[in-house]
Amino acid sequence: MSLTVIKAGIQSSIQAAPFRGLRKLAVPSGGAADVLSLALANRLVGKPLEAAAVEVTLGPAEFRAERAMAVAVTGAPCQVAINGEDAEQHETLHLAAGDTISIGRVWAGCRTYLAISVDIAVAPVLGSQSTLIAAGFGGLDGRALADGDVIALEDGDAPPDKITTPAELQPFFGHGFVLRIVGGPESDRLALGMAALSRKRWRVSSRSSRMGLKLQGTAIDLNSAAPIRSGAVFPGIIQCPPDGMPYLIGCEGQTTGGYPRIGQVIRADRHLIGQLAPNATMLLVPVQGEQAEQIHAEKLGLWAEWLPGLALG
Amino acid sequence: MTLPIYCADDWLMIRSLGPDQVTGLAQAAQAQGWEDVVPGLDSLSLSWNPAERSLETARAVAEALVAQGNAAPAEDALPPITLHICYDAVWAHDAEIVAELLGIATDVLPHWHAAQDWRVAMLGFQPGFGYLVCDAHIPEIPRLSDPRAHVARGSVGLLGQICGLYPHAGPGGWPIIGRIAETLFDPHAASPALLTPGQKVRFERVDGPTLSRLTGEPA
Numbered sequence: 001m002s003l004t005v006i007k008a009g010i011q012s013s014i015q016a017a018p019f020r021g022l023r024k025l026a027v028p029s030g031g032a033a034d035v036l037s038l039a040l041a042n043r044l045v046g047k048p049l050e051a052a053a054v055e056v057t058l059g060p061a062e063f064r065a066e067r068a069m070a071v072a073v074t075g076a077p078c079q080v081a082i083n084g085e086d087a088e089q090h091e092t093l094h095l096a097a098g099d100t101i102s103i104g105r106v107w108a109g110c111r112t113y114l115a116i117s118v119d120i121a122v123a124p125v126l127g128s129q130s131t132l133i134a135a136g137f138g139g140l141d142g143r144a145l146a147d148g149d150v151i152a153l154e155d156g157d158a159p160p161d162k163i164t165t166p167a168e169l170q171p172f173f174g175h176g177f178v179l180r181i182v183g184g185p186e187s188d189r190l191a192l193g194m195a196a197l198s199r200k201r202w203r204v205s206s207r208s209s210r211m212g213l214k215l216q217g218t219a220i221d222l223n224s225a226a227p228i229r230s231g232a233v234f235p236g237i238i239q240c241p242p243d244g245m246p247y248l249i250g251c252e253g254q255t256t257g258g259y260p261r262i263g264q265v266i267r268a269d270r271h272l273i274g275q276l277a278p279n280a281t282m283l284l285v286p287v288q289g290e291q292a293e294q295i296h297a298e299k300l301g302l303w304a305e306w307l308p309g310l311a312l313g
Numbered sequence: 314m315t316l317p318i319y320c321a322d323d324w325l326m327i328r329s330l331g332p333d334q335v336t337g338l339a340q341a342a343q344a345q346g347w348e349d350v351v352p353g354l355d356s357l358s359l360s361w362n363p364a365e366r367s368l369e370t371a372r373a374v375a376e377a378l379v380a381q382g383n384a385a386p387a388e389d390a391l392p393p394i395t396l397h398i399c400y401d402a403v404w405a406h407d408a409e410i411v412a413e414l415l416g417i418a419t420d421v422l423p424h425w426h427a428a429q430d431w432r433v434a435m436l437g438f439q440p441g442f443g444y445l446v447c448d449a450h451i452p453e454i455p456r457l458s459d460p461r462a463h464v465a466r467g468s469v470g471l472l473g474q475i476c477g478l479y480p481h482a483g484p485g486g487w488p489i490i491g492r493i494a495e496t497l498f499d500p501h502a503a504s505p506a507l508l509t510p511g512q513k514v515r516f517e518r519v520d521g522p523t524l525s526r527l528t529g530e531p532a
Contacts, residue, residue: 023349023360024339025498025506026436125500135440136481137500185319185326230437230444231353234324234360256353256437267323267363289368292322296363313323313362 001067003054003116005149006100009061013131014122014139014151015113017050018313022126023255029235029313030138030252031130033111033210033274036171037075039307041115044072044092046160049307052122052129054114054145058277062102063114065095066150070117070159073101076109076173076275090165109173110277118156134211134252169306177282179269182289184237184261186228191221194286197238197263202246206278210252213276219244222260233257235313236265236273238284248273266292267313268299318375322368324349324360325375331355332434332446336511338378340390345374352435352510354444354475393513396478398427398469399524400491407457407488411471414454426469426490427516431476433508441480441498443508460486467493467528478508494519494527 005012015038018031032038032055039049047053054063059078065071073080073089080087081102087093089112095101103112122129122140131139140149183194190196200217207214220240233239237249239259246262250273263284265273276282287295296312303310319326327338335352342350342359346366351358361371400423402408412419429447436443453473462484464470470477470487477487480497493516497507508514525532 021349022505023351024436024510025440026438026442027440027500027505126505132440135500182321184321185328229354229356230435231356232324232326232351232358234321234358254438255351256435264321266321289320289322293363293368296322300364311362311364 001118001153001155003151003153004064004066005145005147005151006062006064007060008145008147008149009056009059011057011133012061012145013055013133014052014120014129014145015055015131016052016129018130018251019126019128019132023232026255027126028132028135028252028255030132030210031128032113033251034075034113034271035312036271036303036310037111037113037274038115039310040090040165040169041072041074041113043307044074044090044163044165045070045115045117047115047117049310051115052120053116054151056103056112056114058110059103059105059112062100064100065097067097067118067153068095068159069153069156070094071101072115073103073112074115074165075112076106078106078112079104088164090170092160092162092164094159094162106277108175109275110280111274116153117159119154121152121154132252166306169303173275175280177272177276177280178285179265179272179282180285180287180292180295181238181263181265182287182292184263185231186260187262189222189224189260190262191223194263196220197246197284198286202282202284204276204278204280204282208276208278210250212250212253213248213273215246215248217245220246220262228258228260230256230258233261234264236267236270237261238263238265250274266295268292268296271312318372318379320368320372323363324358325371326353326356326358327375327379328356330357332432335434339510341381342378345378354434354446391509391512393515394508395515395517397494397519397524397527398491398516399494399519399521400426401521403521404465404468404492405490406461408490411454411488411490414452422490423518426471426476427518431514431516433510433512433514434475435510436506436508438477439479439481439483440500441506441508443478443497445476445478445514446474447476454488456486457488460484464489465492467495467497469493492524494524
């Protein structure tokens with residue numbers, strides 16, 4: 001029993017929970033780049049919020065069910081079709097053996113999630129079924145999916161009944177993003193203070209992946225070029241390399257770095273990094289740590305009833 | 314003024330620490346319920362889940378950790394490790410440049426490198442990649458201006474005070490002076506990383522055939 005990858009597209013991979021507590025071994029967090037969209041997809045097929053699903057980058061991609069199952073597609077808006085017939089995102093979809101589901105190129109955002117009502121049968125590594133593509137382990141042979149791959153599935157119960165994500169809980173993705181940030185360990189080097197980050201619009205360059213995103217805009221001036229001793233970086237850290245163009249660390253980014261860390265996307269907004277595609281623009285809005293904590297609590301509160309136990313990191 | 318503790322919304326960093334302080338505080342922090350405890354070269358970073366711990370509590374717990382003082386690392390828990398290293402020219406791509414910057418002859422470099430008292434400061438960059446430091450004063454050695462597209466797994470790089478050990482084959486920007494036989498990272502092992510911060514490292518020189526025998530690769 002399986003799901004066949006007909007067309008993997010630019011990059012599709014099996015993603016589930018992040019690798020937790022392993023950063024001291026230099027193992028990145030990884031997992032779904034947009035944890036909220038993963039949770040919403042799994043909810044629709046009756047699975048735990050962090051169950052393994054297929055993360056599709058930009059699309060298009062296509063899969064064939066080799067058994068009856070329910071699936072759901074969430075994340076970046078795109079055209080979904082079953083055997084060529086239009087289908088909805090944010091809705092439980094029933095597939096019979098032999099049915100194909102296609103995920104079109106995204107209209108905005110970056111990543112879609114295909115959740116499956118039966119469990120994906122890949123062995124967990126270091127406690128997660130997620131794929132660390134750069135490190136080469138986890139998921140299916142530690143790599144992105146390729147055309148013709150067969151994703152083995154466990155036996156499962158009868159597919160769940162159809163449900164739909166309540167409209168007010170479906171995230172909206174456009175081409176512009178607002179990410180809230182706190183200062184980084186070396187923000188005192190910003191010649192113009194946090195305004196250097198907040199008073200400009202930043203554009204995501206094509207040099208972007210799950211590991212990190214190079215931003216384009218007005219080069220940032222630092223008032224010190226003294227070297228930094230390598231230390232921790234986390235997803236959402238904004239580094240300032242010598243060219244002055246910020247580099248935003250993604251979910252699969254390295255665990256330590258030696259460039260000045262001039263900002264940090266707050267935990268509550270980090271799932272949005274997974275939806276930043278090349279050419280997307282963003283505003284970085286500074287907040288205080290206590291405000292960030294409150295925003296995190298409010299965001300969890302908004303989804304608490306629909307997604308109990310949601311973790312944004 | 315730079316504060317001794319940097320604080321974001323879900324992680325903080327204790328700055329300006331000596332290597333033993335990093336190791337000692339990291340060991341003490343393991344029992345404090347942090348999400349991640351990440352040693353840096355001169356800092357220790359601690360992260361938490363805001364759904365489980367408030368910013369105020371996190372800061373207070375970290376301040377209490379620092380106030381405990383210079384907790385010395387528990388050495389018995391960390392037996393020294395011996396790594397088998399081959400300094401043959403086929404692996405030591407940048408030995409000549411490095412020796413010149415150090416002001417020593419190229420054929421003395423292996424002896425010089427193996428004679429230092431190295432210890433693991435931190436892991437970073439890639440899973441299991443080791444950053445080793447020693448007390449000797451070593452002049453700055455810059456990264457390669459043109460990073461290599463491929464360095465072998467186990468390659469040993471030197472950036473002045475820091476000796477880096479590559480767990481996997483791949484691109485690399487450190488000047489390379491040798492290669493070790495040991496596997497630094499195995500995600501399927503019970504203990505995936507070979508090295509632990511604070512651990513002392515001894516390099517034992519081996520010849521090419523011995524390296525091949527230890528790695529199981531053809532010479």
